[in-house]
Amino acid sequence: MSKGSKDPRRATAEPAAGIRCHGWTRLDVVVHVVAGWQEMLGGMVSVVEAEPTVDAASYWAAFAAAFGSADPVANLMSQRRRTALHDRPSSAVEQLTDVAAALLRGIAGLPGAHFLWQGHVFTGGDYLAVWAVENVVHHRDLLSDEPAPPNALGLARATIEALLGEILPSSLSDSEATLVGTGRSAVPPGLESVSDRLLALG
Numbered sequence: 001m002s003k004g005s006k007d008p009r010r011a012t013a014e015p016a017a018g019i020r021c022h023g024w025t026r027l028d029v030v031v032h033v034v035a036g037w038q039e040m041l042g043g044m045v046s047v048v049e050a051e052p053t054v055d056a057a058s059y060w061a062a063f064a065a066a067f068g069s070a071d072p073v074a075n076l077m078s079q080r081r082r083t084a085l086h087d088r089p090s091s092a093v094e095q096l097t098d099v100a101a102a103l104l105r106g107i108a109g110l111p112g113a114h115f116l117w118q119g120h121v122f123t124g125g126d127y128l129a130v131w132a133v134e135n136v137v138h139h140r141d142l143l144s145d146e147p148a149p150p151n152a153l154g155l156a157r158a159t160i161e162a163l164l165g166e167i168l169p170s171s172l173s174d175s176e177a178t179l180v181g182t183g184r185s186a187v188p189p190g191l192e193s194v195s196d197r198l199l200a201l202g
Contacts, residue, residue: 018142018143019141019142019143020140020141020142020143020179020184021141023072023076024076024079024141025083026142027083027086027089027092028079028080028083029138029141029142030089030092030093030096030142031079031082031083031085031086031092032079032082032138033096033135033138034092034095034096034099035082036131036134036135037096037099037100037103038099039117040103040117040131041099041102041103041106042117043115043116043117043118043122043127044106044107044110044115044127046115046116046117047111047113047114047115047116048113048114048115048116048121049114050114050116050121051114051121052114052121052122052123052126053120053121054120054121054122054126055122055123055126056125056126056129056130056133056155056159057158057159057162057163059120059122059126059130060130060159060163060200060201061163062120063118107128110124110128111124112124115127129155129159132149132151132152132155132156133152133155133156133159133201135152136148136149136152136153136155136156136178137156137178137182137184137201139152140175140178140179140184141184148175150174153174153175153178154174156174156177156178156181156182156201157174157177157178157181159200159201160177160178160181160182160200160201161177163181163197163200163201164181164194164197164198164200166194168180168181168191169190169191172188180198181198181199181200181201182199182200182201183198183199
């Protein structure tokens with residue numbers, strides 16, 4: 001998945017235009033998620049015999065090393081061109097629904113194997129955990145009225161804490177920890193000791 005929305009930034013104000021991704025529209029995020037789910041399907045059929053090279057947390061460090069220096073404007077414009085392929089939002093939502101149904105069928109029969117994606121080898125559990133985190137972050141981006149899945153938010157928090165190497169304060173909910181750890185919300189008072197290591201998950 002081209003995680004173009006994961007560009008280093010600090011949140012200093014309330015999100016504008018009903019979205020947390022700076023410069024993105026809600027449709028940009030939906031189209032971005034569709035592309036990601038299509039990539040996810042590709043990884044699910046790439047079963048390999050090799051041993052895992054990353055887990056659900058270390059993948060993000062590898063991703064940042066490979067793509068973290070990308071120009072955010074170039075990423076945004078690339079996404080905007082993909083979005084422009086849709087005449088209206090409903091076509092993107094229909095595609096999202098179709099791909100989601102395929103994913104659910106694939107996940108139901110997912111074997112206990114190893115999968116190759118983006119040049120990394122994952123266990124099935126780590127592969128699904130990476131995508132659970134990816135998708136719950138974008139759910140938060142959309143400022144949806146629908147509650148985010150608690151298990152996915154818990155995975156996002158655990159991933160951020162693993163990358164930081166320490167536990168975030170219990171006063172932060174899993175949703176708040178996810179927003180802070182991904183740069184969607186400002187670092188709150190009391191976390192100055194880790195502020196230079198955020199965003200832990202971009």
